[in-house]
Amino acid sequence: MKTPNPTRRSERSRQAILSAAFDLVAEIGYAKLTVEAIAARAGVGKQTIYRWWPSKGAVFVEAVLDLSRDERGELALPDTGDLRADLRGVLRAIVDEYNDPKLDAMSRALSAEALADPALNSEITGRILGPILEATRERLRSARRAGQVAADADLSVAVELLFGPVYHRWMLRTNPLTHEYADTVVEFALRALAPTQGESDSVSVKG
Amino acid sequence: MKTPNPTRRSERSRQAILSAAFDLVAEIGYAKLTVEAIAARAGVGKQTIYRWWPSKGAVFVEAVLDLSRDERGELALPDTGDLRADLRGVLRAIVDEYNDPKLDAMSRALSAEALADPALNSEITGRILGPILEATRERLRSARRAGQVAADADLSVAVELLFGPVYHRWMLRTNPLTHEYADTVVEFALRALAPTQGESDSVSVKG
Amino acid sequence: MKTPNPTRRSERSRQAILSAAFDLVAEIGYAKLTVEAIAARAGVGKQTIYRWWPSKGAVFVEAVLDLSRDERGELALPDTGDLRADLRGVLRAIVDEYNDPKLDAMSRALSAEALADPALNSEITGRILGPILEATRERLRSARRAGQVAADADLSVAVELLFGPVYHRWMLRTNPLTHEYADTVVEFALRALAPTQGESDSVSVKG
Amino acid sequence: MKTPNPTRRSERSRQAILSAAFDLVAEIGYAKLTVEAIAARAGVGKQTIYRWWPSKGAVFVEAVLDLSRDERGELALPDTGDLRADLRGVLRAIVDEYNDPKLDAMSRALSAEALADPALNSEITGRILGPILEATRERLRSARRAGQVAADADLSVAVELLFGPVYHRWMLRTNPLTHEYADTVVEFALRALAPTQGESDSVSVKG
DNA sequence: CAATAAGCGAGACGGTACGTCCCGTCTTGGG
DNA sequence: CCCAAGACGGGACGTACCGTCTCGCTTATTG
Incomplete structure (x- = not known):
């Protein structure tokens, strides 16, 4: 193993490799998608790909991450004080993202890759999904401080309560x-x- | 294309093909998994596989469906009257299924296949997941009649409220x-x- | 082995099989050429071919023989008395046959088949070439009786002296x-x- | 088509490929003979064969040519002065070559290949048969200069007069x-x- | 400032699997 | 019992990519 x-x-x-892969x-x-096609499109030797990435999946994940780097930078949900509105947002x-055919296809590709390769899975969830989940958790934490959420609520589960159903419906195409x-x-x-009831009777959710 | x-x-x-694929x-x-290996294991010509299935994924899906045909037959959740207990069950x-390494691997394979091929997706969700979801929906319907669930609750979403978080956590391996x-x-x-509140004050969830 | x-x-x-093969x-x-194509073209089951012929080569040879049956029937060289003219004929x-592209291709196919399969070789030489060689040998025999050919000449070799060079040139395409x-x-x-000299001084070849 | x-x-x-094919x-x-068997025997990927040769026939022909390269180098018939003896040789x-089963089989294979593929035919005749025919023609030319052969004899035909009958008999197996x-x-x-007669009365064939 | 070592493009290599074609056999149903 | 139809186990085809391995060719330190 040479490093x-x-x-x-x-x-x-x-x-060149990343954008070739993405395109x-x-x-x-x-x-x-094949490594050879990426190399050809990028005008690059195959070895250059294998030198820096372990698989075509890794190249693709990095491509996606790289091209969406700016957006996700310091992701934070807006905190308007209106929890309902913020979560709906x-x-x-x-x-909306899942309804965009391009993004839909890409997300499914990433998910399939993540299913097959645990290493890529943590890469993907850690760097793409992670920030969104964390930001949502942060918003819920703020709401909990404001008494809009039960004091003993497990926020990790709370987040899954929001994203889980959407993810489920998207993955399984059970309903629009x-x-x-x-x-x-x-x-x-x-x-x-x-x-x-009684935990905080002076504060309403809408508060 | 001759049929x-x-x-x-x-x-x-x-x-022979189905159980070779499964094994x-x-x-x-x-x-x-390769088509050639399936053919060899089954003692069958490759053409016999390609004659009847479009891809190795289709073979595998049918194998799973075929071997789980009996079990899923007329699936119904137990209705003990205790909704909480039944749903926990x-x-x-x-x-438990997802924690069994064999079943876990198989489920991930099926999910990956479903991601890549919409036709297989509906086959899978329709014949494996579908019955479970429908049975759960039926149990919730019964609970709604008993006043344990809000009368206006959308049961399709309710089901996703239960399965979505679990599926999310399993797929993304975010937490155990x-x-x-x-x-x-x-x-x-x-x-x-x-x-x-006030919709039905004489009936408690614990029923 | 069923007969x-x-x-x-x-x-x-x-x-139907023979003319499908020929066409x-x-x-x-x-x-x-494939057996399956012959069967399909002839509107015949493959088994019907395998029942009556050992190989596609055999079918083709019989096709050629069958379609040229009449011509070769009782082949005999003209005996005008002018040996030179008869042989030139x-x-x-x-x-001329070798210069006809259709016949050329067919002859090469037959030759290739004969090279690979001794059984077909004797079939071909026996039933197609044989009669021609025999007729020529007969003509030479007649000439020998007429004193135009040396009394001790081996007519089998004599025939090869005539056909050998032509065959050689055709097979190897060395010259037109x-x-x-x-x-x-x-x-x-x-x-x-x-x-x-002296064997027969009163008879000339041209005689 | 990338070259x-x-x-x-x-x-x-x-x-490795050539000698595997030959063996x-x-x-x-x-x-x-199959391409796969050649590749396996040679310890080579099939693609390496297809990259450099268009067919198994081409591989075989090159194998034969390559292994007989040295022998045929500057082929020349012995010129003892005794034309009859030299030609008999x-x-x-x-x-003798045709009577050696190994060489017989190989020659028939080459001939069959040459029949099916004109390109290989000229390769074969040019590099294997050609030199022999040319050497024989040269010997006859020398004999013509010595007055043992008619001055106006077409030596290309003369050569075929010698080899044609033998080739004919070998190909068609008509006689031993x-x-x-x-x-x-x-x-x-x-x-x-x-x-x-009279063209040259002072020189006999026997020289 | 040359020497030298790394990354690079290119692409040949040994391999694996693909999906197709055809082989020769076997099975079914019809005449 | 022959026939048409065609599914079957099998073998080889020629192709696509895999991941590894040289090749010369830049390029960027470093003795």
Whole structure:
């Protein structure tokens, strides 16, 4: 196992490889993506790919991460004080992403890759999903401080209560993903997370 | 494209292929499964596989469906009258399945296949997941009649409120799947689905 | 080994198979001829072919024989008394056949088949070439009686002296096959076969 | 159609492929030779064969050519002055080769290949047969200068007069190929080629 | 400031599996 | 019992990619 020296690495090649991979997935789909095609498209030797990435999946994940780096930077949910509205905003945004054919296809490709390769899975969930989940958790924490959420609520589960249903419906295509659906999920979640009677009778959810 | 005549089909070969595929996935994993290996193991020509299935994924899905045909027959959740207990039973059972390495691997393989091929997806969800979801929906319907669930609750969403979080956590490996977790999800769901104050004051959830 | 009963044989199928084979060779060439294609073209089950012929080569040979049956019937060289003219006639006719692209291709196919399969070889040489060689030998025998050919000449070799050069040139494509060439070969052969001085001084070849 | 770069070609693989092909033909016969078997025997990927040769026939022909490269180098018939003896030597040698089962099989394989593929045909005749024919023609030219052969004899035809009959008999297996037969053919040829009466009365064929 | 060592493009290599074609056998149903 | 139809186990085809391995060719320190 030789560990190449990263200081010598060609940034030009790295960029060419990542965008070649990204474009090819858009054109032919992730399933038909090959390392040889990436190399050819990028004008790069295959060895240069194998030197820096362990698999085509890793290249693709990095491509996605790289191209969405800026957006996700310091992701934070807006905190308008209106928890219901803020959560609706997140879920509706996610529903919108899943309804974009390009993003849908890419997300499914990433998910399939994550299913097969645990290492890629943690990469993906850690760097793409992670920040969103964390930001939502943070928003719920703030709401809990404001007494809008039960004091003993497990926020990790709370987050899954919001994203789980949407993810489930998207993955299994059981029913259409609409804004109305997103709102319904938020409504259920708010009820589930609401402080118990008497815990805080002076503060309403809408507060 | 010539469509072969199914009346002449060899049932013996079909069975051999399906169980070869199933066994091979158990032994070497879905990712390393090949059509050639299935054919060799089944003592069958490759053409016989390609004649009846479009891909190795389709073979595997049919293998799973075929071998689980009897079990899922007329699936119905127990209805003890105790909704909390009944739902805990379902979610804990699912958590147990996902914690079995064999079943876990197989489920991930099926999910990956479903992601890549919408046709297989509906086959899978329709014949494996569908019955479970429907049975749970039926149990909730019964609970709604008993006044334990809000009269206006959308049961399709309710089901996703239960399964979504578990599925999310399993797929993304964000946290361990435990019975305790299952119970927490049930608790949240029951609160979310609970009849609104005054809707029915003579009936408690615990019934 | 089952020996089918020839009395039950379908003459209609036999004819269909032979002409399908013949036509297919004309269309796609002998090398690409397949039993399945013959069966499909003839509207016949593959088994019907395998029941009556041992190989596709055998079918083709029989096809050629069958379609040229009449011509070769009781083949005999003309005996005008002019040996030179008669032999030129045969060789020129052969040269003409080899110069016909259709017949050329077919002859090469037959030769290739004969090279690979001794059984077909004797079939071919016995039933196609044989009669021609025998007729020529007969003509030479007549000439020998007339004193135009040396009394001790081995006529089997004599025949090869005539056909060998033409065959050699055709097979190896070393030089073009022309009537002039045929005549030259005849000339050489006549000299080679001429009676030795004094053996018969009153009879000339041209006689 | 990408044409590979010959400078990067592996000579080791080339040699392994050629001798594997040669050995396999000797062991199982040309008809049963497969590209896969050659690759396996040579310890080579199939693609390496397809990269450099268009067909198994081409591999075999090159194998034969390569292994007989040295022998045929500057082929020249012995010129003892005794034309009859020299020609008998050539034809007897050829008869011997055809009577060696190994060489017989190989020659038939080459002939079949040459029949099906004109490109290979010229390769074969040009590099294997060509030199022999040319050497014989040269010997006859020398004999013509010595007055043992008619001045106006077409030596290309003369050569075919010698080899044609032998080739004919070998290809068609009409009669056994013996030294006696070779001698007979030489005898006929010498008579055919002999100078006409009076053309040169001071020189006999026997020299 | 040469020497030298790394990354690089290119692409040949040994391999594995693909999906197709055809082989020769076997089975079914019809005449 | 022959026939048409065609499914079957099997073997080879020629192709696509895999991941590894040289090749020369830049390029960027470093003795």
